[in-house]
Amino acid sequence: MIQMRLNEIAAFVEVGRRLSFVRAAEQLDVHVSAVSRAVNALEGRLGVRLLQRTTRRVGLTEAGRAHFLRCEAVLAELQEAESAASALGGALRGTLRVSAGSGLGLTHLTPLLPRFLERHPQLDLDLHLSNRNVDLVEEGFDLAIRIGALSDSRLVARRLGDSRRLLVAAPAYLDAQGTPRRPDDLAAHAALVLEVGTMTSRWVLQRRGADATVRVRTRLRSNHALALLDACRAGVGIALLPQFIVGADLEAGRLVRVLPSWTAAEQGIFAIYPGNRFIPAKVRAFVDFVEEILRPVAQAPAAGAKKRRAPRRT
Structure with a gap:
């Protein structure tokens, strides 16, 4: 009886999380009909409709939302109890x-x-x-x-x-193209742009409370920082990359800071x-x-x- 109720609760919670009987069944690795029977049994036992079903979508009713939060907490507590017991067992x-x-x-x-x-x-x-x-x-x-x-x-x-993202370049690039002295100088350089968030062609820099926004000339754009790191090492342009990505290259001298008093926001x-x-x-x-x-x-x-x-x- 207890196991049956837990199965009903687990089925209801997965449907409530995913708002889909099919995706809930995939997560639980059971047939979708088993999920449907479990939820129907739970609603029948409680005497209240928990899910609003149409041919196009599934949603939680007001009673369903309240019961979902309690059931999710019950399952989380059970999972924590089992995890704690495993941890005590080493x-x-x-x-x-x-x-x-x-x-x-x-x-x-x-x-x-x-x-x-x-x-x-x-x-x-x-x-x-x-x-x-x-x-x-x-x-x-x-x-x-x-x-x-x-x-x-x-x-x-x-x-x-x-x-925090830092401006970096290879020494060879700066020897050939010159070293920027002010943020505005970056507009004349080849930029290696990390594609995260919006307005990736604009670099927003900070220095002791002052902000500077520069529209850069994108020479290479990528959503992968390591691709830009390789290009930066090769002298393709100036990059604005996370410190945890460029730290080892800065220490080794393969890259140097550009405008070292300016960084992106932390x-x-x-x-x-x-x-x-x-x-x-x-x-x-x-x-x-x-x-x-x-x-x-x-x-x-x-x-x-x-x-x-x-x-x-x-």
């Missing part, structure tokens, strides 16, 4: 689905993932690297690592570190996960691991900040 189990940006993922996460998997040998990791902001609830992710503001009210965020690096009352132990463990990775990055000074002299003209 092992996290199951599969953890994570979405992360490509640049941060490839430079800082993937090199150290073997360490995380070694710590938790019974936990499997499903990592998706993409600059697309996935829908965690709709697509079944446990958490995402993102840079920038949180816009989905169904989610909660934990700040793990800070990200953004937070966040762990984003569904806003349930309880956080599964496997999610908490991975978030703690990522924070551990990013701590030295957040504490590192802006390398290569020493101003580079413009080449003397003869």
Whole structure:
């Protein structure tokens, strides 16, 4: 009896999350008719309609919205209890689905993932690297690592570190094309543009409370920071890239800061996960691991900040 009720609640919650019987069935790995029977049984037992069904859409009724929140909390508490028991037993189990940006993922996460998997040998990791902001609830992710503001009210965020974009170029490029002295000078240079957000052809820079907006001449545009990093190393142009991407190249002298007193606005690096009352132990463990990775990055000074002299003209 208890198991039957839990199955009904689980089916109802998945339909309520996805507003689709078909997608709920896919997530639960059962036939859509089983989901429909479970929801019908729950509505019959409660004597109230929880879902408004039409041929084109599914929606929650007023009673359904109230019951959905309570049922979601019940399932989250049960999941937390099981995770806590596993943690006390010394092992996290199951599969953890994570979405992360490509640049941060490839430079800082993937090199150290073997360490995380070694710590938790019974936990499997499903990592998706993409600059697309996935829908965690709709697509079944446990958490995402993102840079920038949180816009989905169904989610909660934990700040793990800070990200600031710096202007950088290869020494050879500056020797050939000259070194900008003011933000306005950037308009005459080849720009390597990271395609994030809107108005990507305009760089908004800050210095001690002052702002400068420059419309740049885009030589290369990409949604992948590492593609721009390669082009920047090769002397194709000036790039505005996150410090965690360019830090090693600045330290090694392969790149140098351009207009070192100017940067883009600081953004937070966040762990984003569904806003349930309880956080599964496997999610908490991975978030703690990522924070551990990013701590030295957040504490590192802006390398290569020493101003580079413009080449003397003869």
